[in-house]
Amino acid sequence: xxxxxxxxxxxxxxxxxxxxxxxxxxxxxxxxxxxxxxxxxxxxxxxxxxxxxxxxxxxxxxxxxxxxxxxxxxxxxxxxxxxxxxxxxxxxxxxxxxxxxxxxxxxxxxxxxxxxxxxxxxxxxxxxxxxxxxxxxxxxxxxxxxxxxxxxxxxxxxxxxxxxxxxxxxxxxxxxxxxxxxxxxxxxxxxxxxxxxxxxxxxxxxxxxxxxxxxxxxxxxxxxxxxxxxxxxxxxxxxxxxxxxxxxxxxxxxxxxxxxxxxxxxxxxxxxxxxxxxxxxxxxxxxxxxxxxxxxxxxxxxx
Numbered sequence: 001x002x003x004x005x006x007x008x009x010x011x012x013x014x015x016x017x018x019x020x021x022x023x024x025x026x027x028x029x030x031x032x033x034x035x036x037x038x039x040x041x042x043x044x045x046x047x048x049x050x051x052x053x054x055x056x057x058x059x060x061x062x063x064x065x066x067x068x069x070x071x072x073x074x075x076x077x078x079x080x081x082x083x084x085x086x087x088x089x090x091x092x093x094x095x096x097x098x099x100x101x102x103x104x105x106x107x108x109x110x111x112x113x114x115x116x117x118x119x120x121x122x123x124x125x126x127x128x129x130x131x132x133x134x135x136x137x138x139x140x141x142x143x144x145x146x147x148x149x150x151x152x153x154x155x156x157x158x159x160x161x162x163x164x165x166x167x168x169x170x171x172x173x174x175x176x177x178x179x180x181x182x183x184x185x186x187x188x189x190x191x192x193x194x195x196x197x198x199x200x201x202x203x204x205x206x207x208x209x210x211x212x213x214x215x216x217x218x219x220x221x222x223x224x225x226x227x228x229x230x231x232x233x234x235x236x237x238x239x240x241x242x243x244x245x246x247x248x249x250x251x252x253x254x255x256x257x258x259x260x261x262x263x264x265x266x267x268x269x270x271x272x273x274x275x276x277x278x279x280x281x282x283x284x285x286x287x288x289x290x291x292x293x294x295x296x297x298x299x300x301x302x303x
Contacts, residue, residue, distance in 0.1 A: 019047075020233070021253060022071055024301030025095065028257025029069055036265045041065075049074025056081035060088045067091040067264040069257075072099045075156060079110065086112040093264040095256065096279065103159040106278045114267060116260045116277035118251060118287075124160035126280065126287045127230055128167025130247040131206050133290060134226035135173050137246060140203040142174045146195040148181025148188065148207030148215070164206065176202060181211035188214030204228065209236040209248055210303050216244060232289060233303040240291050250289030254300040255282050 026042050033040035043059075045052035052073050059065050060081070068085055070092065072078050079099055082092050092113040097120075100109025104122065108115040135143030147164050150157035165175050176199045181191040188211025195202055196218075202225060205215055209231030216239070219225050229236045229248035239245040256279050263273045280286045285293025 020301040020303070021231070024253040025071065025257035025260075027300065028254040028259070029261040030257075031254075032258045032261035032265065036262070038067075038261075038265060040261070045073055047073050049077035053077050053081045056085055060085050060090065063088070065090065066268050067093065067261075069093045069095050069260045069264060070099065071095055072097045075099055075103075076101065082110050082113060086110060091264050091268045093260045093267075095260045097156065103156060105276075107276045114260075114263050114273060114275050114277070116256065116263060116279060118279040120156045120160040121163045122278070122280065123230070123249060123287070124163025125167050126249055127160075127206050127228060128164045128171070130228045130249070130288060130290065131164070131168050131204050132171040132173060133288075134204040134228055134246040135171075138203045138224070138226050142172070143204060144176045144199060144202050145173045145204040145206065146177035146179070146199070146202050147175060148179055148191045148195075148205065148211050150181070150183060150208060152180055173204075181207040181215075183208045183210050185210055185214030185217065187211055189218050191215065192218045204246070206230070209233055212236075212245065212248075213239070213303060231303070232283075232297075232299050233301055234299040235303045237289070237294055237297065237299040240289060240294055243291075246290070248289040249287050250285065250294060250297065251279050251283045251287060252297070252300075 030040045043055050045055060068090055075097060085092050094113055094115045096118055098117045102109060103120045106115055106117055106119060131145050145168050149161045168175050177195045179191045179194050181188050192215035204226045206228040209229035212227050212229040216227055226246040228246055232250040236248040240248050266273050284297045
Protein backbone atom coordinates (compact mmCIF):
# COMPACT_ATOMS: atom_id res chain seq x y z
CA UNK A 1 0.00 0.00 0.00
CA UNK A 2 1.02 3.51 -0.17
CA UNK A 3 -0.15 6.31 2.00
CA UNK A 4 -0.33 10.03 1.64
CA UNK A 5 -0.84 12.51 4.42
CA UNK A 6 -3.20 15.32 3.32
CA UNK A 7 -1.37 16.06 0.07
CA UNK A 8 0.65 12.89 0.65
CA UNK A 9 -0.54 9.58 -0.63
CA UNK A 10 -0.12 6.15 0.85
CA UNK A 11 0.33 3.10 -1.29
CA UNK A 12 -0.35 -0.52 -0.34
CA UNK A 13 1.53 -3.03 -2.48
CA UNK A 14 -0.42 -6.13 -1.49
CA UNK A 15 0.07 -9.71 -2.68
CA UNK A 16 -2.95 -9.61 -4.98
CA UNK A 17 -6.29 -7.80 -5.14
CA UNK A 18 -8.04 -11.17 -5.33
CA UNK A 19 -6.41 -12.30 -2.05
CA UNK A 20 -8.74 -11.80 0.92
CA UNK A 21 -5.84 -11.84 3.42
CA UNK A 22 -4.25 -8.90 1.58
CA UNK A 23 -7.62 -7.15 1.50
CA UNK A 24 -8.03 -7.74 5.26
CA UNK A 25 -4.70 -6.00 5.84
CA UNK A 26 -5.62 -3.21 3.44
CA UNK A 27 -8.87 -2.49 5.31
CA UNK A 28 -6.67 -1.65 8.32
CA UNK A 29 -4.33 0.45 6.16
CA UNK A 30 -7.30 2.43 4.78
CA UNK A 31 -8.75 3.04 8.23
CA UNK A 32 -5.45 4.39 9.59
CA UNK A 33 -4.94 6.56 6.50
CA UNK A 34 -8.43 8.03 6.83
CA UNK A 35 -7.95 8.68 10.55
CA UNK A 36 -4.76 10.60 9.76
CA UNK A 37 -6.08 12.66 6.84
CA UNK A 38 -4.24 10.56 4.23
CA UNK A 39 -5.33 8.61 1.15
CA UNK A 40 -4.56 4.95 0.49
CA UNK A 41 -4.27 3.05 -2.81
CA UNK A 42 -3.99 -0.72 -3.32
CA UNK A 43 -1.52 -1.74 -6.02
CA UNK A 44 -2.16 -5.21 -7.42
CA UNK A 45 0.88 -7.30 -8.38
CA UNK A 46 -1.15 -10.53 -8.62
CA UNK A 47 1.47 -12.56 -6.70
CA UNK A 48 4.24 -11.64 -9.17
CA UNK A 49 7.54 -10.51 -7.59
CA UNK A 50 8.94 -9.00 -10.80
CA UNK A 51 5.74 -7.01 -11.42
CA UNK A 52 5.87 -5.78 -7.83
CA UNK A 53 9.51 -4.66 -8.22
CA UNK A 54 8.54 -2.67 -11.32
CA UNK A 55 5.60 -1.09 -9.51
CA UNK A 56 7.94 0.10 -6.74
CA UNK A 57 10.42 1.48 -9.30
CA UNK A 58 7.55 3.33 -11.00
CA UNK A 59 6.45 4.80 -7.65
CA UNK A 60 10.01 6.02 -6.98
CA UNK A 61 10.20 7.66 -10.43
CA UNK A 62 6.74 9.26 -10.30
CA UNK A 63 7.13 10.52 -6.70
CA UNK A 64 3.39 9.90 -6.48
CA UNK A 65 3.45 8.35 -3.00
CA UNK A 66 5.01 9.27 0.32
CA UNK A 67 4.68 5.91 2.03
CA UNK A 68 4.86 2.34 0.72
CA UNK A 69 3.47 -0.57 2.74
CA UNK A 70 4.76 -3.72 1.05
CA UNK A 71 3.52 -7.32 1.27
CA UNK A 72 6.40 -8.87 -0.63
CA UNK A 73 5.68 -11.66 -3.10
CA UNK A 74 9.41 -12.39 -3.29
CA UNK A 75 11.62 -11.61 -0.30
CA UNK A 76 14.69 -10.82 -2.44
CA UNK A 77 13.41 -9.37 -5.74
CA UNK A 78 11.92 -6.28 -4.10
CA UNK A 79 14.92 -5.55 -1.87
CA UNK A 80 16.82 -3.22 -4.23
CA UNK A 81 13.69 -1.30 -5.40
CA UNK A 82 12.73 -0.72 -1.75
CA UNK A 83 16.28 0.45 -0.92
CA UNK A 84 15.90 2.92 -3.81
CA UNK A 85 12.53 4.04 -2.40
CA UNK A 86 14.11 4.76 1.02
CA UNK A 87 16.96 6.63 -0.72
CA UNK A 88 14.34 8.72 -2.59
CA UNK A 89 12.79 9.80 0.73
CA UNK A 90 9.78 7.47 0.63
CA UNK A 91 8.84 5.85 3.94
CA UNK A 92 8.92 2.06 3.47
CA UNK A 93 6.96 -0.28 5.75
CA UNK A 94 7.62 -4.01 5.23
CA UNK A 95 4.47 -5.87 6.31
CA UNK A 96 3.93 -9.61 7.01
CA UNK A 97 6.75 -11.21 4.97
CA UNK A 98 10.30 -10.14 5.83
CA UNK A 99 12.20 -8.59 2.91
CA UNK A 100 15.74 -9.97 2.93
CA UNK A 101 17.43 -13.34 3.34
CA UNK A 102 16.78 -13.84 7.08
CA UNK A 103 13.47 -15.56 7.84
CA UNK A 104 14.00 -15.57 11.60
CA UNK A 105 14.12 -11.88 12.49
CA UNK A 106 11.65 -9.02 12.87
CA UNK A 107 14.50 -6.51 12.43
CA UNK A 108 14.38 -4.47 9.21
CA UNK A 109 16.77 -5.90 6.60
CA UNK A 110 16.54 -2.70 4.56
CA UNK A 111 18.27 0.21 6.24
CA UNK A 112 15.80 2.95 7.08
CA UNK A 113 12.69 0.79 6.53
CA UNK A 114 10.08 -0.05 9.17
CA UNK A 115 9.45 -3.76 9.70
CA UNK A 116 6.12 -5.15 10.99
CA UNK A 117 6.37 -8.82 10.09
CA UNK A 118 5.57 -12.43 10.91
CA UNK A 119 8.90 -14.23 10.29
CA UNK A 120 8.27 -17.73 8.83
CA UNK A 121 10.64 -19.35 11.35
CA UNK A 122 8.81 -17.85 14.33
CA UNK A 123 5.51 -18.84 12.69
CA UNK A 124 6.85 -22.40 12.29
CA UNK A 125 7.89 -22.55 15.95
CA UNK A 126 4.38 -21.43 16.97
CA UNK A 127 2.81 -24.13 14.75
CA UNK A 128 5.10 -26.70 16.40
CA UNK A 129 4.07 -25.48 19.88
CA UNK A 130 0.37 -25.77 18.97
CA UNK A 131 1.09 -29.26 17.62
CA UNK A 132 2.63 -30.23 20.98
CA UNK A 133 -0.40 -28.79 22.83
CA UNK A 134 -2.63 -30.90 20.53
CA UNK A 135 -0.49 -33.96 21.39
CA UNK A 136 -1.01 -33.28 25.09
CA UNK A 137 -4.74 -32.99 24.47
CA UNK A 138 -4.74 -36.25 22.50
CA UNK A 139 -2.87 -38.02 25.31
CA UNK A 140 -0.89 -40.02 22.75
CA UNK A 141 2.59 -41.30 23.58
CA UNK A 142 4.47 -41.20 21.33
CA UNK A 143 2.35 -38.63 19.55
CA UNK A 144 2.32 -39.00 15.76
CA UNK A 145 2.23 -35.72 13.87
CA UNK A 146 1.99 -35.02 10.13
CA UNK A 147 2.95 -31.67 8.64
CA UNK A 148 1.48 -30.40 5.40
CA UNK A 149 4.08 -28.04 3.96
CA UNK A 150 3.13 -25.12 1.73
CA UNK A 151 5.24 -25.20 -1.44
CA UNK A 152 8.63 -26.91 -1.42
CA UNK A 153 9.75 -24.52 -4.17
CA UNK A 154 9.56 -21.56 -1.76
CA UNK A 155 12.57 -20.88 0.50
CA UNK A 156 10.13 -19.24 2.96
CA UNK A 157 8.08 -22.45 3.23
CA UNK A 158 11.19 -24.59 3.66
CA UNK A 159 12.41 -22.37 6.50
CA UNK A 160 8.99 -22.65 8.18
CA UNK A 161 8.89 -26.44 7.70
CA UNK A 162 12.26 -26.92 9.38
CA UNK A 163 11.12 -24.80 12.34
CA UNK A 164 7.87 -26.82 12.69
CA UNK A 165 9.65 -30.19 12.53
CA UNK A 166 12.48 -29.13 14.88
CA UNK A 167 10.00 -27.80 17.46
CA UNK A 168 7.86 -30.96 17.34
CA UNK A 169 10.88 -33.27 17.57
CA UNK A 170 12.42 -31.31 20.45
CA UNK A 171 9.08 -31.64 22.26
CA UNK A 172 9.09 -35.43 21.93
CA UNK A 173 6.57 -35.81 19.10
CA UNK A 174 7.18 -38.18 16.22
CA UNK A 175 6.87 -36.51 12.80
CA UNK A 176 5.48 -39.38 10.72
CA UNK A 177 4.82 -37.52 7.47
CA UNK A 178 5.80 -34.36 5.61
CA UNK A 179 3.76 -33.78 2.48
CA UNK A 180 3.14 -30.74 0.29
CA UNK A 181 -0.28 -29.46 1.33
CA UNK A 182 -0.34 -26.16 -0.54
CA UNK A 183 -2.87 -23.42 0.06
CA UNK A 184 -6.21 -24.75 -1.18
CA UNK A 185 -8.81 -27.15 0.18
CA UNK A 186 -8.22 -29.47 -2.83
CA UNK A 187 -4.48 -29.80 -2.23
CA UNK A 188 -5.20 -30.31 1.48
CA UNK A 189 -7.62 -33.16 0.72
CA UNK A 190 -5.08 -34.92 -1.49
CA UNK A 191 -2.28 -34.43 1.06
CA UNK A 192 -4.44 -35.80 3.88
CA UNK A 193 -5.28 -38.92 1.84
CA UNK A 194 -1.51 -39.49 1.41
CA UNK A 195 -0.93 -39.02 5.14
CA UNK A 196 -3.55 -41.51 6.31
CA UNK A 197 -2.49 -44.03 3.67
CA UNK A 198 1.07 -43.82 5.03
CA UNK A 199 0.01 -43.74 8.70
CA UNK A 200 -3.65 -44.30 9.56
CA UNK A 201 -2.91 -43.76 13.28
CA UNK A 202 -1.79 -40.13 12.93
CA UNK A 203 -2.79 -38.04 16.00
CA UNK A 204 -2.19 -34.46 14.85
CA UNK A 205 -2.12 -32.82 11.41
CA UNK A 206 -0.76 -29.29 10.85
CA UNK A 207 -1.00 -27.21 7.66
CA UNK A 208 -2.23 -24.02 6.01
CA UNK A 209 -5.75 -23.06 7.08
CA UNK A 210 -7.08 -23.74 3.57
CA UNK A 211 -5.40 -27.18 3.37
CA UNK A 212 -6.59 -28.13 6.87
CA UNK A 213 -10.14 -27.18 5.83
CA UNK A 214 -9.84 -29.74 3.02
CA UNK A 215 -8.25 -32.36 5.30
CA UNK A 216 -11.07 -32.03 7.83
CA UNK A 217 -13.63 -32.68 5.07
CA UNK A 218 -11.90 -36.00 4.32
CA UNK A 219 -11.51 -36.92 8.01
CA UNK A 220 -15.15 -36.18 8.86
CA UNK A 221 -16.67 -35.19 12.19
CA UNK A 222 -16.15 -38.59 13.83
CA UNK A 223 -12.35 -38.41 13.43
CA UNK A 224 -10.14 -38.15 16.54
CA UNK A 225 -7.37 -36.38 14.61
CA UNK A 226 -6.42 -32.99 16.08
CA UNK A 227 -6.10 -30.36 13.35
CA UNK A 228 -3.92 -27.26 13.60
CA UNK A 229 -4.28 -24.57 10.91
CA UNK A 230 -2.03 -21.70 9.88
CA UNK A 231 -4.16 -18.61 9.46
CA UNK A 232 -6.94 -16.70 11.18
CA UNK A 233 -9.67 -16.47 8.56
CA UNK A 234 -13.29 -16.39 9.72
CA UNK A 235 -13.58 -20.07 8.76
CA UNK A 236 -10.44 -21.10 10.70
CA UNK A 237 -11.43 -19.21 13.84
CA UNK A 238 -14.98 -20.64 13.68
CA UNK A 239 -13.55 -24.17 13.30
CA UNK A 240 -11.50 -23.78 16.49
CA UNK A 241 -14.40 -22.22 18.39
CA UNK A 242 -16.78 -25.06 17.46
CA UNK A 243 -14.20 -27.75 18.22
CA UNK A 244 -13.67 -28.98 14.63
CA UNK A 245 -10.02 -27.96 14.85
CA UNK A 246 -7.75 -27.92 17.88
CA UNK A 247 -6.04 -24.60 17.07
CA UNK A 248 -5.00 -22.18 14.34
CA UNK A 249 -2.18 -19.65 14.10
CA UNK A 250 -3.90 -16.33 14.71
CA UNK A 251 -2.83 -12.93 13.46
CA UNK A 252 -5.01 -9.83 13.65
CA UNK A 253 -4.59 -8.79 10.01
CA UNK A 254 -6.75 -5.65 10.36
CA UNK A 255 -4.66 -4.49 13.31
CA UNK A 256 -1.46 -5.33 11.40
CA UNK A 257 -2.54 -3.16 8.46
CA UNK A 258 -3.70 -0.34 10.72
CA UNK A 259 -0.45 -0.39 12.72
CA UNK A 260 1.71 -0.58 9.56
CA UNK A 261 0.00 2.50 8.14
CA UNK A 262 0.12 4.38 11.43
CA UNK A 263 3.85 3.68 11.86
CA UNK A 264 4.45 4.84 8.28
CA UNK A 265 2.51 8.08 8.72
CA UNK A 266 4.22 8.92 12.02
CA UNK A 267 7.65 8.20 10.53
CA UNK A 268 6.82 10.31 7.47
CA UNK A 269 5.83 13.16 9.80
CA UNK A 270 9.21 12.98 11.52
CA UNK A 271 8.08 11.15 14.66
CA UNK A 272 10.25 8.45 16.19
CA UNK A 273 8.67 4.99 15.81
CA UNK A 274 9.63 1.40 16.63
CA UNK A 275 11.37 0.06 13.51
CA UNK A 276 11.17 -3.69 14.40
CA UNK A 277 7.66 -5.02 15.15
CA UNK A 278 6.49 -8.62 15.64
CA UNK A 279 2.93 -9.15 14.36
CA UNK A 280 2.35 -12.07 16.74
CA UNK A 281 2.61 -9.61 19.64
CA UNK A 282 -0.47 -7.79 18.27
CA UNK A 283 -2.40 -11.08 18.09
CA UNK A 284 -4.52 -13.08 20.55
CA UNK A 285 -2.29 -15.39 22.62
CA UNK A 286 0.73 -14.09 20.65
CA UNK A 287 -0.51 -16.18 17.72
CA UNK A 288 -1.28 -19.36 19.69
CA UNK A 289 -4.89 -19.67 18.54
CA UNK A 290 -6.29 -22.29 20.89
CA UNK A 291 -9.96 -21.85 21.80
CA UNK A 292 -9.28 -20.09 25.14
CA UNK A 293 -7.14 -17.45 23.40
CA UNK A 294 -9.62 -16.81 20.59
CA UNK A 295 -12.58 -15.94 22.85
CA UNK A 296 -13.82 -12.52 21.71
CA UNK A 297 -11.47 -12.32 18.71
CA UNK A 298 -13.07 -11.22 15.44
CA UNK A 299 -11.50 -12.52 12.22
CA UNK A 300 -11.53 -10.03 9.35
CA UNK A 301 -10.97 -12.08 6.17
CA UNK A 302 -12.26 -15.22 4.45
CA UNK A 303 -10.33 -18.20 3.12
